[in-house]
Amino acid sequence: MIFLELFITFFKIGLFGLGGGLAIISLIQNEVVTKHAWMTFSEFTDIVAVSQMTPGPIGINAATYVGYTAVVNAGHSAAWGMAGSVLATFSTLLPSFVLMIIVSRFLMKYTDHPAVRTVFSVLRPLVIGLIASAALMLMNEENFGNPKESTVQFILSVVLCATSFVAINKWKVNPIFVIVVSGIVGGVVYGFLPI
Amino acid sequence: MVPFSLLKAFGTFFKIGLFTIGGGPVMIPFIEREVVEKNQWLTKEEFMDLMVVSQSLPGVFAANFAISIGYRLGGRRGSAACAIGTVLPSIICILTIALFFQQLRGNKVVENVFRGIRPAVTALILGPIFHLSKAAGITWRNVWMPIVSALLIWQLGVSPIWVIVAGIAGGIVRYFTLKKNNENHPDMHDIP
DSSP: OHHHHHHHHHHHHHHHOOSSHHHHHHHHHIIIIIISOOSOHHHHHHHHHHHHHSBSOHHHHHHHHHHHHHHHHTTOOHHHHHHHHHHHHHHHHHHHHHHHHHHHHHHHHHTTSHHHHHHHHHHHHHHHHHHHHHHHHHSSHHHHOOTTTTHHHHHHHHHHHHHHHHHHHTSOOOHHHHHHHHHHHHHHHHHHSOO | OOOOOHHHHHHHHHHHHHHOBSSGGGHHHHHIIIIIIISOOSOHHHHHHHHHHHHHSSSOHHHHHHHHHHHHHHHHHHHHHHHHHHHHHHHHHHHHHHHHOGGGTTOHHHHHHHHHHHHHHHHHHHHHHHHHTTTTTOOTTTTHHHHHHHHHHHHHOOOHHHHHHHHHHHHHHHHHHHHHHOTTSGGGSOOO
16 A cells, blocks of 8 residues: 555654755655665656755655655556655654654753753854855855866856845845846856857 | 734745755745744744754754744644645645656756756855854854864764754753853853
């Protein structure tokens, strides 16, 4: 029964998935391609690519897409596939709900205890480090291009990154507007330049 | 301050989910902007505390973050409203692609647009580093902490979990040192 298996698989992924988006992708790949053989490697690669380009957290996007594909590949209709995608998504969320609510309750109860406050006062500067590492990891060749091999892309990427930063933080432009404009610039420049 | 309601929470997180392009961390600047700055539902400190808790528990970080904020604001119903708001754009977009645009991948125009978006999104994540550093209590004495942790994660591939575990251990040591030596430190006072 594909639906029960989907539920168990994604509940497990939600429960043991530690370490963010790409770590969860490798966990999903292991379960879905290697263990259950619900789809081929190349189908899964396509799913990861689409999950990275569509809005939403990558882990949730992948769960949604895998749920649909697994059910359709098992010979069911597209409507059942949609049910599969909703099921996979909420199975991933279920362990998060339970764990987060337990931990939140505990913290809300002891939030004024000096020990809890001291621990959080040490953790807060580290949060800034975590955010910085997320930004630094995105500043890679895949996203910015290579200064030697794809010089034009690299320069345009640096300009877009710097302009966006100033626009959002100094000129207080809405970030959504900045994303839309950057997308248009990318589409126009890369569409007309032969690179 | 914008009054909290389930519908408003759902709408806010739907908008956040819709513009989280490129993975969970992209949610951070949007949540900071919508939940802390615009709606003023959380202080900067609460925002950082919930973020660190969401990072240290298993599951999808963005979902954990939405659930913990929702729970803080509106209990179980609040957490459900925020979580559903966050994942609904994913479900809608992925199903639309799965049903109608299987050939989207490899489309030249889409690829070009994303080559423009990715550097902008990176700039977006840099923002909260500067907005939050004061509330995070960063001074010249402890500025090495965020720098070292960012380098460990970025260059040596250390999991953020270990950074958080080290921080908790450091916090516990600090608590007992303060308790022994300095009863007057602000962290040691009960909030009246």
